[in-house]
Amino acid sequence: MTRYLLSIYQPDGPPPGPEIMDQVDRDLRELNGQMKAAGAWVFTGPLHPADSATVVQRRGGEVVMTDGPYLEGKEHVGGFWIIDAVDLDEALEWGTKANRAIGLPIEVRPFAGPPTS
């Protein structure tokens, strides 16, 4: 088993209205259920918009906080899953299902470290 991070890339700005989001929520609940039933689900983390983020870094020995996400951009990670899969093909299948449920690009990225059993 390999552990993968599935990140949702979400455009900045207000989310779509309830006519769209209600269906997305239903599809996501369904998908999470499937992941759990398959033993793939490890963790899900929906996130607040990127402008709620704070960056902590060190400049000249001093800790500096900045308001907003680290990277400037039009899209940011809007949420993620951590899943276990036998191989990349299986992880990509979950990625495909996630993309279908949300309609947003999904980045599939392996965790470093020894395989999970």
Next chain:
Amino acid sequence: MSVVPVAEIERVFRAEYGRAVAVLTRVLGGIDLAEDAVQEAFTAATLHWPSDGLPPSPAGWIITTARNRAIDHLRREASRDDRHAQAALIHVRDEPIEEGPVRDERLRLIFTCCHPALSRPAQVALTLRLLGGLTTTEIARAFLVPEPTMAQRLVRAKSKIRDANIPYHVPREAELPDRLRAVLAVVYLIFNEGYTASSGERLIREDLCAEAVRLGRLLAELMPDEPEVLGLLALMLLAESRRGARTTAGGDLVRLADQDRGRWDRDLVREGQAIVRDCLRRDRPGPYQIQAAINAVHSDAATAESTDWTQIVQLYDQLLVYDPNPVVALHRAVAVAEVDGPETALALVDSLAGDLDSYHLLHAIRGELLHRLGRDPEAATAYQSALTRTTNTAERSHLTRTLTSLPAPN
């Protein structure tokens, strides 16, 4: 004493490298380990075979030697508490060497090399490296890429296979059509890179064609029921049959219509045509089969004048259904010129100029059609446009010759 010439070892290397890497990748559970082991085994072969003679099964000798060397190596590492080596050793013990048809091994490796999670350049480089046994230097020179860049590309691709756990198996039925398309695209890209070299050293390019044909034959042997696999092989064989007639001794390009058809390789033509007929019987057409059929019609014609252009136009119509792209439409226009005349064809070509303005062939074809219509000043301008759009030496000199053969304006 010396009974096995170096050339023979090289032949075995070419023929068996991919198979050995494929088997060892499964047995050892990793591509890097497999490559190192197979290379060590071939080094051992160059030491032993010249004096001991060729073993009864050279491939078996290489695979067994590679496996034993890898196990020795892993034991040494494992005794130093290397946990990867310990894990790999357990894997080796669990993987029998002779199990199932060997043909599956290389098939797995092909699908791993051409996995859609890898970029196309990475797929091409991996396929040539792992299945073709080409060196990084050879691949870099063939694709006109600096060697460190190509080495980096291969390392990165192999790391991704390992880290992202790209599977080493033949895709399931549901995924197979998509995955197979990627494999065929990689092989055809290798062939085309060698055939219509965008520039560069000719000899290495011809090696690429030979390698693509070899991969095509391998795929046809491994997947004999996939008509598009056969279509691609036939397409490459028929194109390859014309190699000797395609250029002059000086390396100048000779157009299909002007080629000495006596110099076509009749064996390749026969083989290609037989496969096309086989595809027709199967009646599950696809873009490679149709392109092969177009080439087969050309190969049927004893002279350029006796070409069945009507059939070629029909085949292009069929091809456009599968592959509606302007380059296909451009080639169709060339056939239309022979059926309905240059005027009709020119209108078709002009309608494609928006999409294909940067493509030198569009301008070269326009030039030819305008010349046939007696509009030489316009033809000259079109040939000039073609010249500014290609860097290929052979194509450039062909265009220059055509241009200077036009009657002088005024």
